[in-house]
Amino acid sequence: MFVVLIFMFAGVITGYLFRKLKFTFVNKIILALIWLLLFLLGVEVGVNDHVVKQFANLGFEALLIAAFGTMGSVVGAWLLWKITIKFPSDKSE
Amino acid sequence: MKGSLIILSFFATGLLLGLYRLFPVAWLQYEYSFYVLAALMFSVGFSLGHQPDTIKQFRRIHSRVLFLPLMTILGTWFGVIIISFFSKYTISDYLAVGSGFGYYSLSSILITEYKGIELGTIALLANIFREIITLLFAPLMVKYFGKLSPIAAGGATTMDTTFPIIIRSSGKEYSIVSIYHGFVMDISVPFLVTLFCSLK
Numbered sequence: 001m002f003v004v005l006i007f008m009f010a011g012v013i014t015g016y017l018f019r020k021l022k023f024t025f026v027n028k029i030i031l032a033l034i035w036l037l038l039f040l041l042g043v044e045v046g047v048n049d050h051v052v053k054q055f056a057n058l059g060f061e062a063l064l065i066a067a068f069g070t071m072g073s074v075v076g077a078w079l080l081w082k083i084t085i086k087f088p089s090d091k092s093e
Numbered sequence: 094m095k096g097s098l099i100i101l102s103f104f105a106t107g108l109l110l111g112l113y114r115l116f117p118v119a120w121l122q123y124e125y126s127f128y129v130l131a132a133l134m135f136s137v138g139f140s141l142g143h144q145p146d147t148i149k150q151f152r153r154i155h156s157r158v159l160f161l162p163l164m165t166i167l168g169t170w171f172g173v174i175i176i177s178f179f180s181k182y183t184i185s186d187y188l189a190v191g192s193g194f195g196y197y198s199l200s201s202i203l204i205t206e207y208k209g210i211e212l213g214t215i216a217l218l219a220n221i222f223r224e225i226i227t228l229l230f231a232p233l234m235v236k237y238f239g240k241l242s243p244i245a246a247g248g249a250t251t252m253d254t255t256f257p258i259i260i261r262s263s264g265k266e267y268s269i270v271s272i273y274h275g276f277v278m279d280i281s282v283p284f285l286v287t288l289f290c291s292l293k
Binding site for chain 1: 096099100101103104105106107108109110111112113114116118126129130131132133134135136137138139140141142143144145155157158160161164165166167168169170171172173175176179180182187190191198199201202203205206210211213214215216217218219220222223226227234238239240241242244245246248283284287291
């Protein structure tokens, strides 16, 4: 399961070693791979009758996770904001 | 935003082809998509390791704001745990979905690989919704929860898709914080999603 992380680590190290060289095409490769994988994910969802039938329910569940997760993080940021606001902090930029 | 729509149109095209059985299902071999995923993870790692200039800028960030990604993670988990009590899925399933932090492409692909297509679909939708919620409500968040809140809401997207709206809502002085936050969250997503997928 953690094999994918090993691939990512190998990528980080390789990327760092070649940091002097320009590799602007890497982002295009990432995008192309994401396109491919999401296309395949779409096909997998499409051929799966169970998931297709459940799509509205899954969507509702997703909306709840998104709403509560986002709200939680906003409250977290608000707590940090209340602490930071007393300091003339990040105005350097 | 345009980039997100293109990505989604690939998903939609696949969905239609699958729905009407226009795609040879035999091509959906497990190993095949795993190799593409491995290549994706390598490339994501490469792009992270390949930007030392970005990391150098982070030295100018005030120390307290350094904790913003941590607050985003803990806050998201807190919200997700609450709502997980009303679901048939386990808490760790929900935490895996929540730990996408808006990075819907990578998180949905990883979760599909490890937890199956159903939770993967939830992950895709939930993380798209998170991005949309941030795009829509960023100005409102600033008004009631301070200028850091839309950055936390944007999760892993704050250095790309939600960056423009954050700068417009919180102000230009938050651009470095926003990029720093997106960078740290981007790195966290594969770790946290994999971690929660490995739990029962």
